[in-house]
Amino acid sequence: MRWLLAILAAATAAGAAVLWVATMPRGLPRDVLAAWPEGDAGRGEAVFWAGGCESCHAAKGAKGEDRLKLGGGLVLATPFGDFVVPNISNHPEDGIGGWSAGDFADAMLRGVSPEGRHYYPAFPYASYTRMEPQDIADLRAFLATLPAVEGRQPGHDLGFPFNVRRGLGLWKLAFLSDAPAVTLDASDxxxxxxxxxxxxxxxxxxxxxxxxxxxxxxxxxxxxxxxxxxxxxxxxxxxxxxxxxxxxxxxxxxxxxxxxxxxxxxxxxxxxxxxxxxxxxxxxxxxxxxxxxxxxxxxx
The missing domain is CATH 1.10.760 (Cytochrome Bc1 Complex; Chain D, domain 2)
Structure with a gap:
């Protein structure tokens, strides 16, 4: 009996180790980042409006130039809990002003933070993963021209088990893909x-x-x-x-x-x-x- 328990314990430990490795946050490969293009702020403005970044990250009801103040704060109420939209302004501490090009690319395409943590897909990287590197580089260049907004937003309000970010590794394995959502005639x-x-x-x-x-x-x-x-x-x-x-x-x-x-x-x-x-x-x-x-x- 002891040997059977030992085998079960070893198998459980091995399975847990495999799961731990499989669910690790993974950024883009180094060779991809080494060849990352330079961004152009002029082109990035069009990407910004196409992506509707200000719809979530600017203050509710913002008009005019205030639409470019991306301090966050909007609360998205979902069945999984409340997600708080972060500050993505050019502020070096409270926003993303201190991010590298690789940090921004990892967030957009892989849903991984500069600290190496999974982002929740309330941030729509499940769609952004279909974007071209040049567009992402251009978007980052445009965001760098926008005002820095003080104030770091609070964390999300999620209950167990949704507050365990490591579980997002399984979600990504199952659902994160850069494949088209539908198959259409590509001739047009x-x-x-x-x-x-x-x-x-x-x-x-x-x-x-x-x-x-x-x-x-x-x-x-x-x-x-x-x-x-x-x-x-x-x-x-x-x-x-x-x-x-x-x-x-x-x-x-x-x-x-x-x-x-x-x-x-x-x-x-x-x-x-x-x-x-x-x-x-x-x-x-x-x-x-x-x-x-x-x-x-x-x-x-």
Missing amino acids: PTVARGQYLVEGPGHCGECHTPRNLAGASDFARWLAGAPAAEGEGRVPNITPGGDLGTWSAGDIEYYLETGFTPDFDTVGGAMVAVQENMAMLQAGERAAIAAYLQAVPAQK
Whole structure:
């Protein structure tokens, strides 16, 4: 009996060691970081608006230049607990002003902090992992030009077991991927550009796609609508089978530019900030997003 217990104990210890190693936070390989491109702040501004960084990281209701003060503080109430949006301003201690290019790349593509800890996917790196290195480098260059905002935000308010960050290593093994959310005909460059913008920096699926029990996007129901992050109502189905089913590509473009629907209703709720960001893009980018939304599989 003793030998059997010893074998079981050894197997348990070996399994725990394998699990510990498998769930370690891992940044980008050194050779990738060694070849990391230089960023351009001018190009990075477009990435900033496409990504809607200010929608979460600026003060609620911020207008004008205040939209560029990224001190954080927004609380995202979820079934897993409350997530507090951090300060990502250029402040060297309270924000990300002291981060290296590698720190920023690891956060965006791998969900790993400069201290080597897993970030929770309330920070939408599950979408950002599809972004091109040049866009990430450009975004960092633009963020470095923005005001430094004092004040470090408090930590998240999560109960057990969600407060055990190491478990996110398993979540990443199961769900983190840079593969496209849907397979489309890649021959149309406009649709391809729209797919990149929506699935990558725009991270539209983070709100518009239902989630499974682990909190990961259900790609079988891509963009089919989901409960609103604010806790009331629903985020609409934006596939051809849903709320945009009767809209033309021009209708979608006009809505993203002006906030007006084909029925002359106006944008509301959390989408107000998103639409204001989309209005900052070049017209061709909005056209690409519209083309993609009309090309995705229809969901009821």
